[in-house]
Amino acid sequence: MQDLRNLIKPGVWIIAIAFIASIVFMYGRSAFQGERPNSLVEVNGVAISYQDFLQVYQDVYARYREQLQEEVSPQLEQYLKSQVLVEMVKNELLWQETKKAEIKVSQEELNEAVRETMRPFGSQEAFMRFLEYRHILYSEVEEDIKKQLAINKLTQAIKSSTAVTEEELKNHWITQNERIGVSYVVVKPEKYKDEIEVTKEELQEYYQEYKEDFRVPEKVKVDYILIKPDDFADKVSEVSKEELENYYQENLSYFSIAEERRASHILIQIADLTNPEDDEKAKEKIEETEKELKGGADFATLAKEYSEDSASAEKGGDLEFFTYYEMVPSFSEAVFSLEEVGDVSEIVKTPFGYHLIKLTGIKASYVKPFQEVEERLKQMWKDEKSEALAQEEANNIRKEIEEKSTSFEEYIREHPDRSNTTPFFANGKEIEGLGWLPQFNQVAFSLKAEEISSVLELLEGYCLLKLKERESSFIPLLEDVAEKTEEKLIEKKSKEIGEDIANQIAIEAEEEDLSILSTKLDLEYKNLESLKRTDWVEGMSSEDRQQFMETAFSLKEGEISKPLDLLFGYYIIELNTRELLLDNFSEQKEEFKENFLAQRREQTLNLWLQQIWEKAKIVDNSSLFFSP
Structure with a gap:
């Protein structure tokens, strides 16, 4: 990076x-x-x-x-x-x-x-x-x-x-509203690739000059031992009823179901929470609704008529069942403080506005019984023990290698199902067969000869690495990159041909029309009658467009530019017309000033x-x- x-x-x-x-x-x-x-x-x-x-x-x-x-x-x-x-x-x-x-x-x-x-x-x-x-x-x-x-x-x-002066504003108006008419010819180097022949001498010379471009980065190959928890599933002893029940007690939080409550609400939104007048209007409206409710009106009917929560209003304000933490705190506090189904809260204020809330159902919290989760418990037990056995095995292997009880190589020979070798890979790149593993990659490149890594935890299991081979960064021989070198040389030569043709066109265009020259040489020609600085030019990246515009708008009428080297070729531009209308400046001045000021403020912040x-x-x- x-x-x-x-x-x-x-x-x-x-x-x-x-x-x-x-x-x-x-x-x-x-x-x-x-x-x-x-x-x-x-x-x-x-x-x-x-x-x-x-x-x-x-x-x-x-x-x-x-x-x-x-x-x-x-x-x-x-x-x-x-x-x-x-x-x-x-x-x-x-x-x-x-x-x-x-x-x-x-x-x-x-x-x-x-x-x-x-x-x-x-x-x-x-x-x-x-x-x-x-x-x-x-x-x-x-x-x-x-x-x-x-x-x-x-x-x-x-x-x-940030502020802008009147002069700055007018200059920016001119910059943004000035229109020009241009024509241009594009010389694309790619057009000449097939005409180019490369000699052995030229290839050798190019390789010598640019051989750093062909440098191969440092790469490593590692042997690794991977201990997978799945391989220990069969080694986990059968859990007894008593052990499972104790495990259940230790993990009750996994099976605890929080209390749920069902409620309906009537919401009156505040148009602008920072505006006291809007707040007061919403409060008055919810208070009027509360009076109707206390006067005997049906809650669901009032919700359908007045609630501004469109998702629930048509259902009489029903929000279905939810836990305490599924709603904003002030709303949940009100709902979960109501004692009996049918109770209605006082007026509650939340970030949404003002609410009246009716409790319509309660599901008490409970813990799923042992019998209901027994099979899941067995799997959890098995997974946990398998994971622990795999980690323990990896640590033991590491310890045995440290104590010389075995060697990394001996272990690999004796356990081919647990070991593998990566292909060569570069720092920070994906590893074939393993994918993008930054930690694995980082550890591999940090290893010295004969060094065994610490235990590395991957999604698949626990891993030990040993450097097998390191390839230093090197510049390959010409014979090994001959094809690539030839491609680069042809690209360079075609660009030089394109540049020469573009320079010649720029000279001849002083005497002959660009359109005629483009026809003679079978080149792309475009005429754009009206162009603003902010317009897009077909087939150009934003960076190229910027360079094109800067060059085009810098020309005088009838002037032809020097060849402009852009992504797809050399552009020779001729400015045909220039037009600036100041008639609308006065009537659009305020809006334009606002937009320009916003741009300047962003520039100030950027700086x-x-x-x-x-x-x-x-x-x-x-x-x-x-x-x-």
């Missing part, structure tokens, strides 16, 4: 709010037993662990894969890893700066933000069930929303310090963030987990 500092440039900062919510979801156990860095990155002494990173990365990876509807390429995968880590470092820096500034968030601000977060789920019930499915505590979500609100206050304060990043003490261990 590239150096983290090199991944951050002014103008490309994006504050990714979604990352804050993702970071709280961690993996449970460490997969490595032995020495390794305690963190992937440290930001002013605060660690970002590999487990934290992996959880966020997997979420992002899954979203990209879903959008692409295909496998993510290795190049995109590497880019995503870099960007995820950069975003995590940025958010940590922002949070540290926010704490320094002692920025506070009010309860009303928090309630409004929570409500906005929940809005896409349609109802409070749906949101809380989503959290339960993801094994996320509501308190964690609320805390992270609170952090993000504080960060937003800080960044907003920095943005607010500030860049300075904070450069001053921060960042310890980057990512190269130990990822390939360069």
Whole structure:
């Protein structure tokens, strides 16, 4: 992975709010037993662990894969890893700066933000069930929303310090609204590849000059012993009734079913939680509803008529059964404090608004009886004992090798079913047959000759590694990369031919029309009659488009550019017309100023963030987990 500092440039900062919510979801156990860095990155002494990173990365990876509807390429995968880590470092820096500034968030601000977060789920019930499915505590979500609100206050304060002058505004208007007409010819080097012949002498000369480009990275091959818990299932002794009952008592929490309550509610939302008038209107409306209820009106009928929770209103406000932690705390406190079915709460305020809640059912908490879970208990017992036996076996093997009772090689010979050898693999790359295993990879490259690794825990079981062979980085002989070298040389030559033709066209275009020259040479020719700086040009990447626009708008009418070297070839551009309409400036001035000011504020924030990043003490261990 590239150096983290090199991944951050002014103008490309994006504050990714979604990352804050993702970071709280961690993996449970460490997969490595032995020495390794305690963190992937440290930001002013605060660690970002590999487990934290992996959880966020997997979420992002899954979203990209879903959008692409295909496998993510290795190049995109590497880019995503870099960007995820950069975003995590940025958010940590922002949070540290926010704490320094002692920025506070009010309860009303928090309630409004929570409500906005929940809005896409349609109802409070749906949101809380989503959290339960993801094994996320509501308190964690609320805390992270609170952090993000504080960060937003800080960044907003920095943005607010920006202003624009009248002259700056007018110059920016000209930049954005100026239109030009251009024509251009594209010379694509690829067109000339088939015409090129390469001699042995040229091949040798090219290889000597660029042989570093063919360097093969250092690789290792390791022998490993893998002890799988599944292999010990048959060795687990039959559990007695008494042992199983004791095991049941020790693990009652696995079989405890929390109390569930069923409730119906009437919700009156507050249009703007930060606006006292909106709060008062909602409160008055819920109080009027409460009067009708106390006057004998049917709760379900009132819910259908007045409740603003569309998901439950049509069902008479019914939320079905839920546990205490499936709803926001204030709502659950009210429901679980009601004593009898049929009781109705006082008015309750939550991030959603004001509620009246009716208790309609109670399922008492209980522990599933032993008889009901006996088979599951047996499997849990077996799995746990198998896991323990596998770990013990791996540790014993390690100990025997240390004490010279056996050797790694002897054990492999005697237990071929438990051992294997990897093919050669590079640092940070996938291992054929095993996949992407950063810890395995890291340990393999850290081993010295004759050194046996500590026990490494993988998904499949417990592993011991020994370095079998190490291939130093080397430059292969020409005969081994002749085909690849020839391809590179032809590519270089075709580019030189393309450049020569493009330069010649630029000269001849002073006397002859570009369209005629393109026809003579069978080249692509385009005429764009009206082009703004913000327009897209067909077949160009955003980076190429920017260079194309800068060159085109820098020309005078009738002027022809020097060949512009872009991704798909050399572009020779001629400026035909230039037009600037200032008629609409006055009437669109305020809206344009607002947009321009927003851009300038983002630039100010970007610059500030860049300075904070450069001053921060960042310890980057990512190269130990990822390939360069």
